[in-house]
Amino acid sequence: EAFEERLALMFDLAALAYQANVTRVFSMMITREASNITYSHIGVPDAFHPVSHHQNNAQKMAKLVKIQTYHSQMFAKFLAKLQAMPDGDGSMLDHSLILYGSNMSNSNLHNHFPLPIAVVGGANGKVKGNQHLRYPDHTPIANVLLAILERSGIPDEKIGDSTAEPIAL
Secondary structure: OOHHHHHHHHHHHHHHHHHOOOOOOOOOOOOOOOOOOEEHHHOEEEEHHHHHOOOOOHHHHHHHHHHHHHHHHHHHHHHHHHHHOEEOOEEOOOOOOEEEEOOOOEOOOOEOOOOOEEEEOOOOOOOOOOOOOOOOOOOOHHHHHHHHHHHOOOOOOOOOOOOOOOOOO
16 A cells, blocks of 8 residues: 555655665666566556556556556656756766666566666766757667766676677667
């Protein structure tokens, strides 16, 4: 019943950890893919996992969109908090690099292509913002992770199934 409060608290803790310079790295899963959590607080009383296997049912798909929109809105609130948080010559968001996304493109089919992700933040001026980048089909997500490491000052030759030099961000 307190899902939204717990989620907001987790984002607050991450922002405070950044602000206090306790860490500049965190990983968070909003909910497990196989979760049976319900979203009654946004008008979706059904369990998440069965909704994600929508079988092209328009009602289930609408519920899934509502859940995914809610997740994105909670993330956007976190970003707004970082943007409003002064950090040196800019904001905490200016000095951060955050990957947000999913492990599924179509959860009904367990398909992970094309994978919906966003890379947000300025990385201390190392990432050009306000752009939409599209890479060749089936570019491994590991190429994005390699680019994030490189922009964070941790160059590496390969991560997982990465195939090339870090891609442009």
